[in-house]
Amino acid sequence: MSVENAPVVDVDEAAIPVEKKMYYRFESNDKKEFRVSELAIQQSETLNRLVEAMGYTSEDVENKPAIAIENIDGKTLKLVFQWCEHHKGEAIPVDDGSVPKIVEIPEFDAKLMDIDNGLLFKLIWAADYLNIVQLLNVSCKKVANMAQGKTPAQLRRVYLLPSDEEDEAAKRAAQEAQDPRAREVEEEFEERKRQGGNSFF
């Protein structure tokens, strides 16, 4: 099944097919609405628990407002639900704690994640928030693949990681931004510790 054909539809677009299966309605933070099958929702532990707790009937789904997902936008949520629909019914992988973790990216997922880094970042956040284990695995694997064959210096550029010196400077700046009185107390405490005193008072 191609990404385009995945059965996630914006509610204001094409006509909704009438099926006996239950479809839940979700709304992103930019007011885009999606209908997602009950089976697809099972890929997300967070949403699955939520709909179970709500105990909606088919009538409730139609008559009550769509379930709001406050911190995910429509573009990201569309990708998430496309992924869930494509993988519905598949077993959710259990983390056996093995490291390195062997993850294969299927063709569908690779196409789905052929997106810019900003959107990939949001997709990982969404997968983490909604607790979609396999989507999190494949999206993280895509980021991990960017490290392939790189030297530490190249890796620093790929992931924009600060050097030790930059980390130290940031730490100092954060300390300086602290409340001046708290800093004074901390310095006094450090001074007393250096002098070998056990008690601050």
Place this chain on the structure above:
Amino acid sequence: MSFPFLLQLPYNSIKNVIKTMDIRDTFGFSLISKKSALLVKAIKLKVKYFTVTVASTLRVEITICEEITLTFHFYETEQIDYDEVPTEPPKDLYPPGYVVLSNWRNYEKREFTMKKWIDHFLKHLFPKVQFLDIHCTRSHYELMRDYFNYSDSINIRRDNMVLEIDLGVIPKILIRNFDLVETWFYLEMSLNELLIGNAQSFIYHEVSLSNKQINMFLKCWMKGACPNLKHTMIRVFSEKPLDLDVVWKGIKNQAAPQDGIGICETCDYFLQFKGGVNIKRFDGVVATVFIEPVDNGSFSVCDLNMFVDHR
């Protein structure tokens, strides 16, 4: 391709990214900064074998699983294969300018001393080592002991150990309190050397002991020798055939109940056992002993198994 948002991801996702990396990339990632090393430490890489070879080369091999072995060559000079005799005399250990990984990728870290490299391996990257395997001469053993015997690294070193080469270091190994000491070659071991063992588990695949020495070993254990011992398996080679009258002479013992199954929680080799002979230490701790002859042609061979304080 770059992904400048890595550190802005949720912590679990950052760990997931590192966990799904190729292990060689993970190693490179750990060398970027202290923060990246801490992130790699957080994923708790497990290692099956950790082998250090010191001859005219210093080579560290880390086996993650059956398929993945990282080999780090610290010296650029003579490369020798396993068991090959070096032609150059041993060198003093010095900080490597860089580490060559599997003859494939160089990792440079000019500011790293040898101590920092070893720290990086054993404290940051691979804190859970199942087997630490040091192949080195006696003179180098002292040096390697210094390198591996500080701060947290000692816990790993104490974890398990297999030693294959220099017999001169054996007593030094036995006296330390490792979880497991295992030897795979013929040992001319004195009774005293056997009795200084401090490990929880000894597995000696070939040891020369007389019937009387086995008797003395059991008696000394009953008096408090080898206090940490939980399990031992010794394949004993002797000039004379096994004589149980000599072995048990003067030892108060009792046949263990035949219907109960004992479970040894220390060793991987014999998880369950039945029968045997019980002996009691001065403090009341019971050990079940098995002494069984082994058919070995012209040699007189027996297996001595001993399970201490088992369930």
